[in-house]
Amino acid sequence: MKEIKVDLLIIGAGPAGLAAAIHGKKLGINDVLIVERNNEAGGILQQCIHDGFGLQRFKETLSGPQYVQKQIDEAEKLDVKIMLNTMVVDMTKDREVFVISSESGLTKITATAVILAMGCRERSRMQAHIMGSRPRGVLTAGTVQRYINKEGLIPGEKAVILGSGDIGLIMARRMTLEDVKVEGVYEIMNRPGGLQRNISQCLDDYNIPLHLSTTVTEIHGKYAVEGVTVQQVDDDYKPIPNTQRYIPCDLLVLSVGLIPENEISLKADVPLSEQTNGPIIDNNFMTMVPGIFAAGNVVSVFDLTDNVSRTGEIAASGAFEFIKNGNILPIVCKIEAGKDVTGALPIQYRSGNSDKPLEIFCRVKKVLKNAVLTVSQGDRILFEKKYRILRPQEMLNIEVKPFDCGTENIVISVCGEEEGGK
Amino acid sequence: MTCIQCPMGCELTVTTSPEGYKVSGNSCPKGEAYAIAEMTNPMRIITTVVSVAGAEKTFLPVISDSPIPKEKLDAVLKKLKTHECKLPVYANQVLIENILNTGSNIISSKTIIIPE
Numbered sequence: 001m002k003e004i005k006v007d008l009l010i011i012g013a014g015p016a017g018l019a020a021a022i023h024g025k026k027l028g029i030n031d032v033l034i035v036e037r038n039n040e041a042g043g044i045l046q047q048c049i050h051d052g053f054g055l056q057r058f059k060e061t062l063s064g065p066q067y068v069q070k071q072i073d074e075a076e077k078l079d080v081k082i083m084l085n086t087m088v089v090d091m092t093k094d095r096e097v098f099v100i101s102s103e104s105g106l107t108k109i110t111a112t113a114v115i116l117a118m119g120c121r122e123r124s125r126m127q128a129h130i131m132g133s134r135p136r137g138v139l140t141a142g143t144v145q146r147y148i149n150k151e152g153l154i155p156g157e158k159a160v161i162l163g164s165g166d167i168g169l170i171m172a173r174r175m176t177l178e179d180v181k182v183e184g185v186y187e188i189m190n191r192p193g194g195l196q197r198n199i200s201q202c203l204d205d206y207n208i209p210l211h212l213s214t215t216v217t218e219i220h221g222k223y224a225v226e227g228v229t230v231q232q233v234d235d236d237y238k239p240i241p242n243t244q245r246y247i248p249c250d251l252l253v254l255s256v257g258l259i260p261e262n263e264i265s266l267k268a269d270v271p272l273s274e275q276t277n278g279p280i281i282d283n284n285f286m287t288m289v290p291g292i293f294a295a296g297n298v299v300s301v302f303d304l305t306d307n308v309s310r311t312g313e314i315a316a317s318g319a320f321e322f323i324k325n326g327n328i329l330p331i332v333c334k335i336e337a338g339k340d341v342t343g344a345l346p347i348q349y350r351s352g353n354s355d356k357p358l359e360i361f362c363r364v365k366k367v368l369k370n371a372v373l374t375v376s377q378g379d380r381i382l383f384e385k386k387y388r389i390l391r392p393q394e395m396l397n398i399e400v401k402p403f404d405c406g407t408e409n410i411v412i413s414v415c416g417e418e419e420g421g422k
Numbered sequence: 423m424t425c426i427q428c429p430m431g432c433e434l435t436v437t438t439s440p441e442g443y444k445v446s447g448n449s450c451p452k453g454e455a456y457a458i459a460e461m462t463n464p465m466r467i468i469t470t471v472v473s474v475a476g477a478e479k480t481f482l483p484v485i486s487d488s489p490i491p492k493e494k495l496d497a498v499l500k501k502l503k504t505h506e507c508k509l510p511v512y513a514n515q516v517l518i519e520n521i522l523n524t525g526s527n528i529i530s531s532k533t534i535i536i537p538e
Contacts, residue, residue: 049483065532196431
């Protein structure tokens with residue numbers, strides 16, 4: 001078996017892994033290697049051909065391929081090595097990573113630091129719990145996107161979309177432009193899952209109806225999809241009797257959420273959080289296994305690519321210090337999601353960071369107007385910011401100025417007016 | 423209307439007065455310009471994929487380098503369906519200049535040297 005040693009190994013060449021590699025190189029890490037199972041770098045953004053990426057990072061609206069092309073070009077200039085068509089098959093907590101490729105067979109890579117950047121995976125029909133037979137023609141939105149944008153294939157003539165996540169909304173427009181009739185988008189929640197701007201530019205622009213508090217309760221067809229039954233649901237998401245409607249269609253597109261992809265993390269005994277489904281990370285995005293860091297959607301689903309790349313840089317800074325110093329300081333406190341806040345990251349705070357700002361990512365639980373977000377430790381307010389409106393669909397990224405951290409938990413909470421004037 | 427210029431998605435209101443359109447609810451000048459354009463001449467960025475000559479399985483993602491009037495989107499898409507590009511192609515390379523006299527160029531979204 002071939003063996004190599006590197007300073008920093010990154011698993012996954014998407015927008016998180018590429019940002020981590022670029023930042024690591026700029027900080028001065030000598031050997032930076034990315035392993036990527038696909039035949040090109042860029043990750044899922046290579047099939048996200050629509051625009052709207054990079055507004056924060058590059059100050060312009062880019063398509064997915066344009067966004068990652070910028071990163072690929074910069075990585076190349078900085079001499080980041082990328083092994084394509086290479087899959088990780090095993091990994092130990094001592095940062096020995098076993099990879100396989102048709103070209104070189106099995107290779108053992110020993111790394112001083114590892115950054116996990118595998119991204120996430122779509123929820124499928126299994127996780128959406130839909131009754132009925134198992135015909136062809138039930139696809140996730142990302143699969144439809146791959147068929148149309150990468151393979152040049154059109155997977156159906158008339159589609160129903162379940163779930164109003166952003167990818168589903170984007171694909172509603174994309175399919176319409178490719179002459180697939182989109183009957184409607186059905187959302188079990190009483191509010192859309194995706195961003196308001198995508199409702200506007202992907203559905204309203206093309207007169208595609210969005211049905212809230214409605215879900216698909218049965219799939220019909222033995223070999224191929226012939227139709228679906230949609231049904232309204234109550235506040236507990238239970239189907240309301242006698243509200244069934246049959247829709248003939250040959251394609252059911254699922255856009256029902258994303259799950260961080262952590263099979264490799266588990267092989268190295270990286271503990272995961274039940275709240276985020278990703279590794280438990282500290283303020284440098286290091287997992288609870290020393291020297292193993294994580295960045296991007298493998299940690300939590302960030303939605304915005306700009307945030308994904310930002311976490312890559314945070315992890316690279318952490319990895320740089322780990323490679324340089326090697327010592328790990330103790331955890332001093334946890335970071336907690338307080339009132340109306342969820343999915344707060346990082347999860348714990350490590351000492352020895354008082355000279356650095358603390359970057360926090362979190363979401364609100366419900367739509368709040370004229371809201372104030374507060375980060376506090378005990379009686380001390382570390383950060384405060386006002387917002388005109390906060391929506392659960394939008395991940396917040398805030399920066400707390402350097403502070404001397406105490407031992408009490410850091411709590412993020414938000415106060416605001418609920419919709420409907422409460 | 424919801425502004426589509428960035429993920430914030432501000433709720434915009436446009437009122438007509440003798441002095442012209444007045445926009446409220448926006449957080450930046452882009453929102454104001456968007457709202458007025460929606461009232462007068464709605465525009466959208468267009469993205470799609472085009473075929474690659476001699477490479478059946480490779481498709482090139484393309485984008486317009488500026489927004490195109492909404493009523494011309496269909497015609498632009500139709501034209502792009504018949505377009506074939508040649509390799510190598512580089513990111514941001516102009517493929518079709520001033521497409522259908524819209525003033526916008528269709529540019530490549532990525533670099534492809536050899537067929538995928």
